[in-house]
Amino acid sequence: MRIKELLKSNAAIGTKVEVKGWVRTKRGNKNINFVALNDGSTIHTIQAVIDASAFPEDLMKQVTTGACIAVKGILVQSPGKEQSIEIQAEGLVVYGSANPDTYPLQKKGHSLEFLREIAHLRPRTNTFGAVLRIRHALAFAIHKYFNDNGFFYLHTPIITGSDAEGAGEMFRVTTLDAKNPPLLGDGSVNFSEDFFGKQTNLTVSGQLEGELGALALSRIYTFGPTFRAENSNTPRHLAEFWMIEPEMAFYEIKDNMDLAEDFLKYLIRYALDNCRDDLEFLRKMYDEELIARLSFILENRFERITYTKAVEDLEKSGENFEFPVKWGVDLQTEHERYLVEKFYAKPVIVTDYPKAIKAFYMKQNEDGRTVRGMDVLFPKIGEIIGGSQREEDYEKLKMRIRELQLPEKDLWWYLETRLFGTAPHSGFGLGFERLVLFVTGMGNIRDVIPFPRAPKNAEF
Ligand code: ATP
Ligand code: MN
Numbered sequence: 474m475r476i477k478e479l480l481k482s483n484a485a486i487g488t489k490v491e492v493k494g495w496v497r498t499k500r501g502n503k504n505i506n507f508v509a510l511n512d513g514s515t516i517h518t519i520q521a522v523i524d525a526s527a528f529p530e531d532l533m534k535q536v537t538t539g540a541c542i543a544v545k546g547i548l549v550q551s552p553g554k555e556q557s558i559e560i561q562a563e564g565l566v567v568y569g570s571a572n573p574d575t576y577p578l579q580k581k582g583h584s585l586e587f588l589r590e591i592a593h594l595r596p597r598t599n600t601f602g603a604v605l606r607i608r609h610a611l612a613f614a615i616h617k618y619f620n621d622n623g624f625f626y627l628h629t630p631i632i633t634g635s636d637a638e639g640a641g642e643m644f645r646v647t648t649l650d651a652k653n654p655p656l657l658g659d660g661s662v663n664f665s666e667d668f669f670g671k672q673t674n675l676t677v678s679g680q681l682e683g684e685l686g687a688l689a690l691s692r693i694y695t696f697g698p699t700f701r702a703e704n705s706n707t708p709r710h711l712a713e714f715w716m717i718e719p720e721m722a723f724y725e726i727k728d729n730m731d732l733a734e735d736f737l738k739y740l741i742r743y744a745l746d747n748c749r750d751d752l753e754f755l756r757k758m759y760d761e762e763l764i765a766r767l768s769f770i771l772e773n774r775f776e777r778i779t780y781t782k783a784v785e786d787l788e789k790s791g792e793n794f795e796f797p798v799k800w801g802v803d804l805q806t807e808h809e810r811y812l813v814e815k816f817y818a819k820p821v822i823v824t825d826y827p828k829a830i831k832a833f834y835m836k837q838n839e840d841g842r843t844v845r846g847m848d849v850l851f852p853k854i855g856e857i858i859g860g861s862q863r864e865e866d867y868e869k870l871k872m873r874i875r876e877l878q879l880p881e882k883d884l885w886w887y888l889e890t891r892l893f894g895t896a897p898h899s900g901f902g903l904g905f906e907r908l909v910l911f912v913t914g915m916g917n918i919r920d921v922i923p924f925p926r927a928p929k930n931a932e933f
Contacts, residue, residue, distance in 0.1 A: 477514035480558070485548050490560060492519060493543040493568075495597055498580065499536055501525075508536060510544065513596070516603055516754050520551065520559040528565055539571030539578060539597070585920050592924055592933045600758065603751035604921055607744060608909050612696075614743040615717055615905075618736060619694045624719060627686040627693040629679030634671055635883050642702040643674035644712075675700035678902060679718050681834075681887050684863060687720035687898050688890050694719040696905075704928050708917040709806075709854060711906060713926035720900035726836075726845045726862040729899035730822050733849050733858050734775045736903075737820075741767050744912050752913075760914035766852060767912065773819040780826045780843070783808075786816050803830045804848075809855035821850045833873045835861040847901070854911055860901020867891035 474490050494512030501507050504525055509518035521544040525533050536542060545564030551557055573579070577591050578598060588595040595601045616626065632646050648668040649655065655663040664672045679695035686693035695718045702712065719732065744752065745767055756763040778786075787798045787808055796805045804823070812821050825843040828835070835844035849858035864870045870891055874881050881888070909921040919925040924933045 475514040476510065476512045476517065476519045479519060479548070480515065480517055486550060486558065488548055489545065489563075490548050491543060491545045491564075492521075492560065494541070496536060496538055496540045496542060496571075498538060506533070506536070508542075508544070510542070511597075511602070513602055516599055516606075516750050520553070520556050521546065521562050522559055523562040523565065527562075532565060532567060535567045535570040536565070537571060537573045537576075538580065539573075539576040541568040541571075542566060543568065585917065589919055589925070596923065599754060601920075603748075603754050604909070604913050604915065605923065606751050607748045607913055608921065610744060610748050611740055611909060611912060612905070614740050614747075615694075615696060617743075618739050619719065622692075624692040624694045624721075625686070625690050627679075627683060627690070627695055629676070629682040629686075629695045629697065631676055631698065632669075632673050633676045634669065634673050635681060635880075635887075642704075643677060644700050644702050646673045646675060677701055678716065680720065680900060680902065681884075683718050683720040683900060684834075684887070684898065685890060687722045687900065688894070688896060691722045692719070693721075706928055708919075709907065709910070711918055711922065711925055711927055714918075714922070715905035717903040717905060718900060720898065722896045722898045724862075724899040725897055726824060726847060726899060729860055729862060729901060730775075730777060730824070730847055733822070733847070733860065733901055733903075734820075737849065737857070737908075738771055740908065741770050741912065745771075755913055755915075759916075763914040766914070769852070770820055775820040775822050775849070776817045777822045777824065778812075778817075780804075780823050783812060783821075783823050786812065790816065801827050801829065806855035809848075809850040810852065813850045813852050813855075820852075823848050823850065831861070833877050833879060834863050834870070836864045837869055837873070849901075851911055854907055857907045857911060858901050858903045860899065862897070862899040865891055865895045865897055867895065 474492060476492055476494060479485065479490060479492060492510060492512065494510040497509040497511050497518050499506055499508050506523040506525055508521045508523060510521055511518045543566040544560055544562050546560040546562040548558055549561050551559040578594055588598065596605060619626065649662065655666040657663045677699055679697060683693060683695050697715065698713055699716045700713050703710065752764060781800065783804065784798055784800050790811065792811060794807055796807065798808055824845065824847045825838060826846045828837060828842060828844040831844050831846045835846045837844055845862040847860050848856050851857045864873065867888065871888060874884060906918050906921050910918055913921055915921050919927060
């Protein structure tokens, strides 16, 4: 029986049960041992009470923190204050011992930095158990939300021959010999001899292909890994992260904002309803404000302002920002957090950014200088979602591609959707780890993905 089910079922008192898991702690004396066992199904442990004289000494010696064991016994009411039920052990199997001199996870108090160095074992800590269960619940809720709302899960390619942002540093995918690649007459690499017959990279976003899906199925979403070779060593950036990208035909920017707000609230409510024990644990251990911050999102209607208004607000604020603001500059996290945490004291959606700082595919406004982009800003992390209404006009889109000197010939298929049965459409990207970061209240994005990929770091 999984420990989660066992702890729920008081009815099982007096029955014979068997649990399997890893020893968190062992207390007691020569005669009687109290073993706290965890199997990852819940943050809680079940206590096994083991009468040492009933088992061989050699076997009992192997029951130490970190060991993997199975305990058979009778489920009884516990006299202790910490738990209501426990197992009176009758059978004991040790699957794997863990030498106390070398097992790195002794009791409590390891720093998160240290745990990153033992990412192969950190899922066995309370913190990472909680984070990984919440991460799972959110992933499940994402699929449920879209499925319940008539969206289709579209699988966009991981290997691409195009770059959605037109810039962005990408990881190259190649089978060419790094030491001795085939060269063209001018000394540059001849990619026509590469595996795909052209230069290919790991995707930075599934959006462009997502749009193709939306212009046929009306509502789609992607949920897959994306890669960015940007050398940003921040607590909010990974080189490999997961992104959720809904894309909807017949949605204008307002519908896009409504969806983003409803979606985020749904996910946060889902976590509050389904991950309460883990959230309580994280609140107690790391962040007293956690539950309050999550409720704050649910209780407030997101403030919707234009970029121009945001810049006015920031200029008026009298704050001394590290990066000064003026119309035309991209908003930094410090600006975003100021708007959300101080100025509006609500989540904020900023729209209509200067076209020069946004991607080529965003729908151009009448004013000729802004585009219908939208960023959703959250407390503590700043941008959690970036999206836009897409430019559906063939000529305008082509003009913009030329202005920015993007490789038009690589985008022929994207442009062609505007030539045949084009439609107004919108979409956005939610960074999955940014969401998990927000919901768990953890401080570093490397602690909300099992095996983080970051500059100079691809261990495990
Ligand atoms: P930022 O300005 O924070 O670097 P961005 O503008 O590059 O973000 P987009 O290209 O709009 O982000 O990507 C969509 C979403 O993906 C972002 O809103 C964010 O939640 C997430 N995201 C972007 N880059 C990363 C990264 N390196 N690691 C984790 N999540 C990311
Ligand atoms: Mn970025």
